[in-house]
Amino acid sequence: xxxxxxxxxxxxxxxxxxxxxxxxxxxxxxxxxxxxxxxxxxxxxxxxxxxxxxxxxxxxxxxxxxxxxxxxxxxxxxxxxxxxxxxxxxxxxxxxxxxxxxxxxxxxxxxxxxxxxxxxxxxxxxxxxxxxxxxxxxxxxxxxxxxxxxxxxxxxxxxxxxxxxxxxxxxxxxxxxxxxxxxxxxxxxxxxxxxxxxxxxxxxxxxxxxxxxxxxxxxxxxxxxxxxxxxxxxxxxxxxxxxxxxxxxxxxxxxxxxxxxxxxxxxxxxxxxxxxxxxxxxxxxxxxxxxxxxxxxxxxxxxxxxxxxxxxxxxxxxxxxxxxxxxxxxxxxxxxxxxxxxxxxxxxxxxxxxxxxxxxxxxxxxxxxxxxxxxxxxxxxxxxxxxxxxxxxxxxxxxxxxxxxxxxxxxxxxxxxxxxxxxxxxxxxxxxxxxxxxxxxxxxxxxxxxxxxxxxxxxxxxxxxxxxxxxxxxxxxxxxxxxxxxxxxxxxxxxxxxxxxxxxxxxxxxxxxxxxxxx
Amino acid sequence: xxxxxxxxxxxxxxxxxxxxxxxxxxxxxxxxxxxxxxxxxxxxxxxxxxxxxxxxxxxxxxxxxxxxxxxxxxxxxxxxxxxxxxxxxxxxxxxxxxxxxxxxxxxxxxxxxxxxxxxxxxxxxxxxxxxxxxxxxxxxxxxxxxxxxxxxxxxxxxxxxxxxxxxxxxxxxxxxxxxxxxxxxxxxxxxxxxxxxxxxxxxxxxxxxxxxxxxxxxxxxxxxxxxxxxxxxxxxxxxxxxxxxxxxxxxxxxxxxxxxxxxxxxxxxxxxxxxxxxxxxxxxxxxxxxxxxxxxxxxxxxxxxxxxxxxxxxxxxxxxxxxxxxxxxxxxxxxxxxxxxxxxxxxxxxxxxxxxxxxxxxxxxxxxxxxxxxxxxxxxxx
Numbered sequence: 001x002x003x004x005x006x007x008x009x010x011x012x013x014x015x016x017x018x019x020x021x022x023x024x025x026x027x028x029x030x031x032x033x034x035x036x037x038x039x040x041x042x043x044x045x046x047x048x049x050x051x052x053x054x055x056x057x058x059x060x061x062x063x064x065x066x067x068x069x070x071x072x073x074x075x076x077x078x079x080x081x082x083x084x085x086x087x088x089x090x091x092x093x094x095x096x097x098x099x100x101x102x103x104x105x106x107x108x109x110x111x112x113x114x115x116x117x118x119x120x121x122x123x124x125x126x127x128x129x130x131x132x133x134x135x136x137x138x139x140x141x142x143x144x145x146x147x148x149x150x151x152x153x154x155x156x157x158x159x160x161x162x163x164x165x166x167x168x169x170x171x172x173x174x175x176x177x178x179x180x181x182x183x184x185x186x187x188x189x190x191x192x193x194x195x196x197x198x199x200x201x202x203x204x205x206x207x208x209x210x211x212x213x214x215x216x217x218x219x220x221x222x223x224x225x226x227x228x229x230x231x232x233x234x235x236x237x238x239x240x241x242x243x244x245x246x247x248x249x250x251x252x253x254x255x256x257x258x259x260x261x262x263x264x265x266x267x268x269x270x271x272x273x274x275x276x277x278x279x280x281x282x283x284x285x286x287x288x289x290x291x292x293x294x295x296x297x298x299x300x301x302x303x304x305x306x307x308x309x310x311x312x313x314x315x316x317x318x319x320x321x322x323x324x325x326x327x328x329x330x331x332x333x334x335x336x337x338x339x340x341x342x343x344x345x346x347x348x349x350x351x352x353x354x355x356x357x358x359x360x361x362x363x364x365x366x367x368x369x370x371x372x373x374x375x376x377x378x379x380x381x382x383x384x385x386x387x388x389x390x391x392x393x394x395x396x397x398x399x400x401x402x403x404x405x406x407x408x409x410x411x412x413x414x415x416x417x418x419x420x421x422x423x424x425x426x427x428x429x430x431x432x433x434x435x436x437x438x439x440x441x442x443x444x445x446x447x448x449x450x451x452x453x454x455x456x457x458x459x460x461x462x463x464x465x466x467x468x469x470x471x472x473x474x475x476x477x478x479x480x481x482x483x484x485x486x487x488x489x490x491x492x493x494x495x496x497x498x499x500x501x502x503x504x505x506x507x508x509x510x511x512x513x514x515x516x517x518x519x
Numbered sequence: 520x521x522x523x524x525x526x527x528x529x530x531x532x533x534x535x536x537x538x539x540x541x542x543x544x545x546x547x548x549x550x551x552x553x554x555x556x557x558x559x560x561x562x563x564x565x566x567x568x569x570x571x572x573x574x575x576x577x578x579x580x581x582x583x584x585x586x587x588x589x590x591x592x593x594x595x596x597x598x599x600x601x602x603x604x605x606x607x608x609x610x611x612x613x614x615x616x617x618x619x620x621x622x623x624x625x626x627x628x629x630x631x632x633x634x635x636x637x638x639x640x641x642x643x644x645x646x647x648x649x650x651x652x653x654x655x656x657x658x659x660x661x662x663x664x665x666x667x668x669x670x671x672x673x674x675x676x677x678x679x680x681x682x683x684x685x686x687x688x689x690x691x692x693x694x695x696x697x698x699x700x701x702x703x704x705x706x707x708x709x710x711x712x713x714x715x716x717x718x719x720x721x722x723x724x725x726x727x728x729x730x731x732x733x734x735x736x737x738x739x740x741x742x743x744x745x746x747x748x749x750x751x752x753x754x755x756x757x758x759x760x761x762x763x764x765x766x767x768x769x770x771x772x773x774x775x776x777x778x779x780x781x782x783x784x785x786x787x788x789x790x791x792x793x794x795x796x797x798x799x800x801x802x803x804x805x806x807x808x809x810x811x812x813x814x815x816x817x818x819x820x821x822x823x824x825x826x827x828x829x830x831x832x833x834x835x836x837x838x839x840x841x842x843x844x845x846x847x848x849x850x851x852x853x854x855x856x857x858x859x860x861x862x863x864x865x866x867x868x869x870x871x872x873x874x875x876x877x878x879x880x881x882x883x884x885x886x887x888x889x890x891x892x893x894x895x896x897x898x899x900x901x
Contacts, residue, residue: 004676063622070575071618074582078611081589081600086671086679088600092593093855100590101866103583108873111575112880119572124883132880163856167668167679168593170856347672354669383674474671477601478678479686487608494612498619501630508628 003481008473010484011083017488018075019458020451021495025069027450030144030191031198031229032062033137037130038225044130050519054218057518058202059133061506063118068502072495083484087465087475094160094171095150098178102146110139144191152183154466155457156251162376164353164369169469181247186457189240192233193450196411199230200439200446203418205510207439210430212514223422223429231415238408242303248460249304249312252467254390255460257315258397260300263289265314267324271299274402277395283315283388315394319387334378336387343382346375380469389471392462400455407449414442526860527850528832530591533867535827537584538655539820542703544577545651546714546812549707551617551644553731554637562724563637564894564901569718570711571621571901572884576877578614581651590863594666594853595838602664602682603657606650606690613646621901645704652703656696658830659750659774661839663689666846680846695749702742706819708735713802713812720888725809729802732811736799750826751775756836758849765852767836767844777829784832788825794818 036058043051077099081088087095116124116132124132153159159176160169177183203226206219249256256262261277262269275293298308305312311324321335334342349371356364384390418439421429429435461467465475520528550570557563589596600607616639623629624636663683670679683689690696712731715724755773758765770776778785798815801808831837831850838848854860894900 064626067619067622070578071615074578074614074618075611077582077585077589078600078607081585081596082604082607083601085597085601086677088589088593088597089668089679090671092589092596093859096586096590096593096596096855097859097863100583100586100863103579103586104866104869104873107579107582108576108877111579112877115572115575115884116880119884123887128883167671171859171862174858174862347674351669351672383677474674474677476678477604478676478681479601479604480684483604483686487604490608490612494615497631498615498623501619501623501628504628504630505623505626509626512627 004473004476007479007481007484008476010481010488011476012472014083014484014488014491015076015079016458017491017495018072018079019454021499022069022072022076023451023454024447024499025065025072026144027190027194027197028065028201029062029069029140030194031196031233032058032065032201033133033140034195035198035202035225035229036062037133037137038229039221040130040133042225044126050217051221053519054221057218057513058222059117060509061205064502064505064509066114068498071498075491083477083479084465084475085477087470089168090470090475091157091160091169091466094153094157094169094177097171097174098146098150098153102143102150106139106143106146109135110143113139141191144194145187148187148190149178149183151457152180152186153177154464155186155461156180156182156247157466157469162372162379164350164372165357167350167354181243182251185240185244185247189237189244189453192236192240193453195229195233196237197233197446197450199226199233199415200411200442202226203230204439204443207436208510209514211433211436211440214514214516215518216430218518220422220426220430223418227415227419227422230411231419234408234412234415238412241405241408245303246306252461253313254315254318254392255397255456256304257313257318258392258394258460259401259456261289261394261398262300262312262314263316265312265317267301267311268298268309269300269312270295270297271303272402273299274406277398279395283319283391315391319391336381336390339378339381340384340387340390342375343378343380343384345382346372346379347382349375350379377468380464380466380471380474383471383474384463389463392460397456397460400452400459404449404452404456407445407452411442411446411449414439523857523860524851526857526864527854529864530587530854530860531827531831531837531850534584534587534591535824535831536820537580537587538827539823541577541580541584541651542706542823543710543816543819544573544580545648545703545707546710546816547574547577548617548644548647549704549709549735550711550714551640552648552704552708553711555641558723558727561891561894562721562727565719565721565724565889565891566715567621567624567637567640567901568894569715569889573881574617574621578618581614591855591860592848592850592853593855595848598664598666598680598848598853599654599657599662599838601678602680603654603662603687603690604682605685606654606687608687609646609691610650610654613643613650616640617643617647624901644707648704648707649697649700650691652700653691653693653696655703655826656693656699657690658827658837659753659755659839660693660695661756661841661847663842664840664846665843666840695753698742698746698749702739702746705735705739705742709739709799710812710815710819713798713815716802717809717812718885718888720890732799732802736803740796740799751778756839756844756847758834758836758847758851760851765849767847767849769844773835774829777833777835778825781828781833784825784828787821787828791818791821791823791825795822 036055039055043055113132113135117136120129158180159173160171163170202222206222209215209219260272273294273296276291278287278289278291281287281289300312301310302308313323319336321333323331325331349368353365353368356368463471465472547570554563554566557566620636620639624633664680666680668679671677709732712728715728751774754769754771756767757770758767794814795818798811802811836847836849840846
């Protein structure tokens with residue numbers, strides 16, 4: 001058991017490492033590609049060489065970043081096979097499809113037109129070049145669409161049924177995957193958060209130029225485009241974040257409880273705007289979950305259900321299977337202890353099915369299949385021995401969620417101020433060094449915000465690799481833990497080394513350009 | 520053949536096309552192994568920039584090849600990637616290094632210096648070609664693995680497939696796999712030289728690359744003939760359906776029989792071989808022939824497709840288990856469900872459009888060859 005736990009933990013660590021690194025680069029690609037495409041569109045319409053210079057500057061930055069996103073992305077796709085081979089069979093029939101579609105529809109588009117974008121300035125017509133730039137941006141977003149459809153399915157598995165003959169799940173409704181409310185929210189939330197991030201990045205770098213008093217006109221042009229893209233991004237990110245919270249409360253109530261550090265729920269549940277968790281708090285004890293908290297009355301009920309009087313279950317309520325109806329009646333659902341019991345019964349039924357199949361005993365197969373169907377909804381719980389194993393890491397989910405929300409609010413304010421200044425008080429924007437420094441400091445903050453979002457999504461889902469169906473420990477490959485430790489270390493060294501190179505190249509490029517005239 | 524079998528075959532055909540396209544595009548990797556040996560910076564620069572406009576295409580083809588395999592034959596994805604761990608990890612690491620090296624190599628502030636990134640490209644070139652060849656070699660020469668799906672219910676150790684404890688290193692050191700891997704390396708190097716001839720307008724380059732075609736092509740032909748002899752005399756696994764169950768047995772000269780029983784695969788192989796040899800011979804013998812890459816490229820695609828066909832069609836186990844033949848993978852027992860294959864097949868309607876825009880973009884970027892002058896002037900170069 002300890003060996004398995006160690007293998008699972010290291011495999012999770014390796015996947016988390018790769019995913020976190022990948023997400024350092026992807027949102028900038030998503031947002032910057034749109035910003036560059038808008039800039040080139042303005043150049044195409046006006047034929048103003050200043051816009052061409054601005055486009056080329058940001059396109060070079062885009063290229064430096066794009067390479068790292070590609071490098072880390074390839075590992076992610078193949079890790080489903082190398083480290084999660086059980087997963088690849090158990091749900092590959094469903095999960096593989098969006099990955100393949102991503103390749104066919106998006107990757108080729110991105111890979112083909114990015115070459116035209118970089119090398120085609122003198123080889124293709126301006127119209128074709130502009131089309132290539134937009135197609136690169138569209139390709140990046142299409143790629144995100146399909147990978148987020150796949151990820152959303154892990155959060156909310158729909159459109160499939162279990163086939164005991166093959167011991168795997170098979171797809172029976174493709175559109176249920178693509179159009180699931182989780183997928184739609186997640187796609188919009190993630191892609192538009194990329195616009196937010198790229199906007200802050202462009203404004204921050206432009207602020208550096210303003211601080212250095214070089215390329216002022218280019219910086220103002222860049223801030224205008226990035227400001228609008230970013231404002232649309234943050235407004236949509238906040239709106240879809242609200243939508244996500246409602247969906248999470250429905251399909252992943254445990255995640256919502258962890259996001260809020262909510263152990264015991266109530267009607268008219270307040271939301272914690274900021275707080276410090278009590279590190280000694282355990283599920284089931286009577287300690288206060290918070291050392292310090294600032295709450296907004298009824299906030300969580302409104303956020304999750306749109307009803308200030310709605311009951312929001314806490315971790316303990318979910319474990320005990322308790323909820324309260326809109327009429328105020330207490331409802332006893334299936335507790336986690338019972339889910340574990342029924343999950344083990346589902347395992348036993350599948351075992352019986354397998355034996356009956358190998359013996360060719362069709363009546364026993366039918367009986368076992370019927371028993372399996374009764375308990376299959378709890379199949380994944382059969383891997384647990386205690387309810388504690390089914391609870392995510394609450395502090396990590398709570399703090400990541402609150403960091404994301406607080407910074408999200410800050411960036412809305414940031415964009416409003418920047419746009420007001422760039423259109424109404426440009427002299428202040430050009431001359432106030434504190435504003436410049438604030439914009440520069442906002443660059444790392446927006447990355448923290450963006451990464452925190454994925455920590456909420458993925459840590460809050462634990463211990464499930466597929467919500468309610470397959471825990472991470474059942475998804476594993478049969479490889480020695482030592483091998484995973486070696487590859488984890490290799491990836492950590494290589495990714496970090498390459499990240500250092502990327503940051504160094506970008507800083508050098510920006511620094512060099514702040515000493516010369518770009519326009 | 521029912522609809523399910525037709526779709527399984529259709530997807531194996533698509534896998535063969537993607538695999539073949541990938542082997543053709545490995546000329547990028549082959550070219551990367553030649554960079555460190557370039558005579559001077561200008562020559563290296565022209566080679567890098569010629570390859571640099573295509574590296575994303577070979578990289579993407581690998582990713583799509585993996586994704587398509589996952590979607591259509593998930594049991595392969597599950598068994599091979601999790602089992603031959605080190606083989607695939609080494610392949611992936613090489614491609615990670617490649618992905619950044621073009622963009623970073625000449626950029627100021629790249630920390631490690633141009634030569635380091637050129638070395639990364641060389642590492643990817645060697646690992647990519649040899650190890651992908653080794654991976655394809657296991658399609659014929661097998662590996663030591665077992666699959667026990669019921670093990671999913673063993674809560675203490677639930678992994679379904681078990682592999683030899685060396686986890687892919689044994690596949691790398693199997694001489695038959697290595698033979699194919701090294702053959703792929705020299706094929707890629709020959710094709711890179713043909714590609715340089717086609718895309719770089721420089722007399723010195725032309726002379727140099729012709730010599731390279733002669734040497735690398737010669738080695739490739741010898742290695743490929745050796746591989747063909749080994750393949751055609753090798754045993755393979757036959758998978759027959761008996762009472763609704765697949766019974767797998769060893770058949771001597773299985774791949775030889777497959778070529779005979781599938782005349783179209785044999786014809787494809789022969790046409791492909793002739794095209795590669797024509798490209799090789801004409802480039803060496805003619806003074807102004809620059810289109811060898813197209814003959815060689817199409818020939819390579821045909822040869823590789825025919826190899827995938829004899830690996831998977833005609834009731835052949837395309838991933839033989841050397842220790843438990845019943846665990847061997849066939850296109851029947853490893854595929855996705857009928858519903859998924861049908862859904863995915865609708866998506867493939869887009870493939871002609873994808874090919875069309877790739878071809879158009881390729882033509883647009885390559886219609887004017889790279890010149891030494893361009894390396895001095897162009898504003899975006901690697």
